[in-house]
Amino acid sequence: MELTEVIKKRRSIRKFSDKPVSRELLTELIEAAALAPTASNLQAWRFFVADDPTLVREIDSFSPGLSGHPPVIIAIASDLAEVERRGSKNSLVYGLMMDASMAAENLMLKAADLGLGTCAIKSYNDKAVHKLLNLPDTMRLEILISLGWPEGEPRTPRRKPMEDVLFWNAWEEPEKSTADRTPEEEPAKARKPENDKKAVGNQAAAARTGGAQAQQTETLRFDKKELQDLLIYMITSAAGLPGEPHMYGPLRLIESSRRLAGMLSAAYGGEVFGELTALIDAGKGRNMTDPEGFCEMLQEAAAKATELL
Template sequence: MEVFDCIVKRRSVRRYEKQEVSDELLCKLVDAGRWAPSGSNIQPLHYTIVRTPEQIKKVKAFTPGMSAEVPAVIAVCADLDLAARKGGKLGCETLAVLDAAMAAQNILLAATELGLGSCVIRSFNPEAVQTILKLPETIVPQLLVSIGYAARTPKPPRRKEIEAITSWEAYGE
């Protein structure tokens, strides 16, 4: 699949088939995440893959944004101590968050290419998820990505026209 086609085809999937996602595919998704850009090449991210129904149920209890039965979740986490040591306040407060977002986008696009549905989730309790996943104090979950085979693929949302969102050389021109 061409990159642009993958970008246009990607949807936030919230309903999944009750089919497991293989370890091989989940590792490919993490590999896609690790190749995302990293501010100052700090690479503060850590990925925790959650697959067992029991563990997913625990995470879901603190994740109102996760609306369905989910076969797998990838927690995109940032080592904020490493980010602060290598990038100072900017590294900790901004670059680690941007790194997580870019890694999640790579995961979403790779999932689409692999025939999987996915949805990025930020509406969760980070402290509770950190505890459930037994993450060290400095490793903080930034985003969750649900992964599975789509039971239903949403229609594409309406997008603004390019002319409505683009300026040339200066705003409004």
């Protein structure tokens, strides 16, 4: 396949088949990744290929950005000890992520050439993935890539026209007519207020329905493994959300996780569920008064949840 054709063919795949990927093909991908440019020829990236189904599933549980049940997950990490030894301080700040990104692109283009699908993400719990891959503290995770044989043909995403992204010599404001604007691009004051009221009403109705459903399900006995997996996912999602501007999201998510932990403890017993409940109860009140302490609690809870695996 010609390079231009490969570039056009590559897509972010979020649905994979059960067909396994051979280690021979996986080695080809890593060889392509390792040919990417690297600042000062540091070659500090390290590639960790998870193809054991149990390990893949565990990493997936702690990576909200992954979807489609990939058969393989590739972690690209940077060897900080190597960088320190070579004395490249600038690489520690920005070069390593750039190197990892270029290696990832090489890998994803080679995968597309072989008919494989990939999707690169940054949404994962760093401590949990470190623990699952048994990485030393001197390894910094940069990117996770889900990989496998695509199931179905992904849609072609809309791309911006060249006049919106290409500039010769200096910046010029792109011209855009009002007719070309999407509803999302319209100024907030131009939107109809009744639409906002309707959205608020829908949210209120959903909240009332959710509350009624919660009361009904509290008395039911759920499958332990399903609840356990959901608990892990919810805690990990909350741990990744504090970087967003709104802190209520993590607070509500961790509170939901705390209630699930209590339900699991009551239904099945288990020391870890009780420890999770106590940890969350002690730290959730820091959401507004001590954001750093709240974030530390979320990371501790995510690490504690790995003991359920």
